[in-house]
Amino acid sequence: MLSELQWLKFAHRFTTLDINGSGCLELSDYAAIAANMCHACSVPIDSGVGLSLRNxxxxxxxxxxxxxxxIQAVQITLDEFIRFMEMRLAGRPEVFDRGMKRIAGLVADICDVNRDGFLDEKDFICFLGSYSIPEGEYAVALRNLGMRSNGPLSREDFISHSRDFYCGDNPLSPGNWLFGDFKKVRTKVVTPARLKSWE
Ligand SMILES: [Ca+2]
Structure with a gap:
């Protein structure tokens, strides 16, 4: 069973992935994220690295x-997404390391526009801007990830925060904030009871 924190993080992640705002996740949302990221980072989508990201x-x-x-017709609901995350990733960093770690590394490499091995604020905003995350949440992410106090994130920091976001259950982990303000769940299907403990 997911903790309230895990549930909130996954519900928040769902809304950041729903690029077209349909209330479900579709293949087109995922393709749009890869295209947005390549565009923001001036990487051609048909380049080797662009195609790797899209794939x-x-x-x-x-x-x-x-x-x-x-697959073109599949629509993943919030409940399906959360169930998948609960079964596959929550509390399982070894599963993250087998699959998603590679994607997180690829994302870090693409968003590291000047290729110095670090994500500075500008790079990180290219990352956030690829998802459906309101600009008003960028500052809270930068602050809670320590980028405003400690400076740029290394590639390893970024991967570690990703692992904490998906697998961790520590309210003090900076990685909870990787995709913006996870406490502001924006989906319409969140029940008031779910949010009560966070008011
Ligand atoms: Ca969608």
Missing amino acids: AYIRAFKALSSGRED
């Missing part, structure tokens, strides 16, 4: 679709 996001969506046939 990584498409594979991630296929995993979420659990072998359903017509």
Whole structure:
């Protein structure tokens, strides 16, 4: 069973992935994220690294679709997404390291526009801007990740924060803030009871 913190993080992550705001996750959302990220970081989507990113996001969506046939028609609901995260990633850093670590490294490499091995604020905003995250949440992410006090994130910091976001359950982990303000769950399907303990 997920903790309230884990549930909030996954519900928040769902809304950041729902690029077209349909209330479900579709293949087109995942393709749009790869395209947005390449565009923000001036990487051609048809370059080797651009195609790797696009393929990584498409594979991630296929995993979420659990072998359903017509992937173009698949719509993942919030409950399905949260159930998948609960079964596959929550509390399982070894699963993250087997699959998603590679994607996180690829994202860090693409967003590291000047290729110095670190994500500065400008790089990190290219990352945040690739998802459906209101600009008003950028500052809270930068602050809680320590970028305003400690400076740029290394590639390893970024991967470690990603692992903490998906697998961790520590309210003090900076990685909780990797995709913006996870306490502001924006989905319409959150029940008041779910949010009560965070008011
Ligand atoms: Ca969508």
